[in-house]
Amino acid sequence: xxxxxxxxxxxxxxxxxxxxxxxxxxxxxxxxxxxxxxxxxxxxxxxxxxxxxxxxxxxxxxxxxxxxxxxxxxxxxxxxxxxxxxxxxxxxxxxxxxxxxxxxxxxxxxxxxxxxxxxxxxxxxxxxxxxxxxxxxxxxxxxxxxxxxxxxxxxxxxxxxxxxxxxxxxxxxxxxxxxxxxxxxxxxxxxxxxxxxxxxxxxxxxxxxxxxxxxxxxxxxxxxxxxxxxxxxxxxxxxxxxxxxxxxxxxxxxxxxxxxxxxxxxxxxxxxxxxxxxxxxxxxxxxxxxxxxxxxxxxxxxxxxxxxxxxxxxxxxxxxxxxxxxxxxxxxxxxxxxxxx
Numbered sequence: 001x002x003x004x005x006x007x008x009x010x011x012x013x014x015x016x017x018x019x020x021x022x023x024x025x026x027x028x029x030x031x032x033x034x035x036x037x038x039x040x041x042x043x044x045x046x047x048x049x050x051x052x053x054x055x056x057x058x059x060x061x062x063x064x065x066x067x068x069x070x071x072x073x074x075x076x077x078x079x080x081x082x083x084x085x086x087x088x089x090x091x092x093x094x095x096x097x098x099x100x101x102x103x104x105x106x107x108x109x110x111x112x113x114x115x116x117x118x119x120x121x122x123x124x125x126x127x128x129x130x131x132x133x134x135x136x137x138x139x140x141x142x143x144x145x146x147x148x149x150x151x152x153x154x155x156x157x158x159x160x161x162x163x164x165x166x167x168x169x170x171x172x173x174x175x176x177x178x179x180x181x182x183x184x185x186x187x188x189x190x191x192x193x194x195x196x197x198x199x200x201x202x203x204x205x206x207x208x209x210x211x212x213x214x215x216x217x218x219x220x221x222x223x224x225x226x227x228x229x230x231x232x233x234x235x236x237x238x239x240x241x242x243x244x245x246x247x248x249x250x251x252x253x254x255x256x257x258x259x260x261x262x263x264x265x266x267x268x269x270x271x272x273x274x275x276x277x278x279x280x281x282x283x284x285x286x287x288x289x290x291x292x293x294x295x296x297x298x299x300x301x302x303x304x305x306x307x308x309x310x311x312x313x314x315x316x317x318x319x320x321x322x323x324x325x326x327x328x329x330x331x332x333x334x335x336x337x338x339x340x341x
Contacts, residue, residue: 023183214238
């Protein structure tokens with residue numbers, strides 16, 4: 001597995017349902033780990049979004065949330081949530097007049113880790129709508145997405161007795177563009193650790209997560225003064241980092257611009273992001289948002305502890321692109337990435 005870690009959030013700009021699609025899913029829930037290298041279940045989670053007739057649902061999202069810690073059957077041991085990740089495998093189905101979207105067309109992150117106590121997004125905001133315009137009334141639409149599941153290798157696996165079984169209770173939720181819930185399902189995944197082969201190794205372990213108040217960023221224009229002077233929002237201790245090696249943090253938008261449900265847009269570069277190191281250590285680099293990866297921070301090993309960054313989003317004064325924009329909500333999804341330096 002790559003040593004990269006990703007985390008995504010939705011950044012919303014505000015300028016002053018009922019779904020025709022159904023969600024269903026099933027799992028291949030069991031995975032046995034017999035090596036310090038970890039293991040992968042290539043057919044772990046499959047979901048289907050299906051409906052009939054004419055519809056177009058842009059900016060839909062799929063999340064997962066660990067409902068409680070990953071605990072052994074006897075309750076004596078726990079497995080860190082960030083050792084478990086999901087990867088998209090395939091996209092298939094039927095639609096009219098165009099084929100169902102592919103993994104790149106949807107903009108699916110290629111590796112999403114569970115986080116303790118947080119909702120994380122398998123699809124933070126789809127670039128491709130759930131779209132069906134059949135030639136015949138009530139023509140059928142079906143989009144099936146399949147995911148693999150990986151339990152990361154490492155010396156930590158040796159902390160558990162052989163043949164212990166862990167249960168990971170995960171809730172999956174599908175949202176439409178208005179944040180209405182299309183469907184929700186709970187699935188339990190089982191990880192059994194057998195007699196481990198190979199040599200215990202310590203690989204770079206990097207963790208990146210958000211505080212609860214920073215998961216969804218928001219900038220609001222409420223008055224003429226906001227347009228004249230610009231607006232900003234700061235999330236104190238919003239970004240939490242832990243790493244056993246020197247690290248760097250990069251940022252990109254998964255969409256090419258801010259989009260509204262009506263299809264209007266605002267350029268990404270209208271928003272500036274600045275991190276502030278709470279401890280004063282490390283380096284930070286303010287950037288204008290972009291669809292290309294940009295370096296926003298570097299730091300040394302945290303030696304097992306967590307370090308915190310304040311996150312600030314801001315706009316410039318008298319920006320004609322906001323003044324001339326229609327009064328709607330505009331959104332994009334930001335992907336934060338932490339990798340060894």
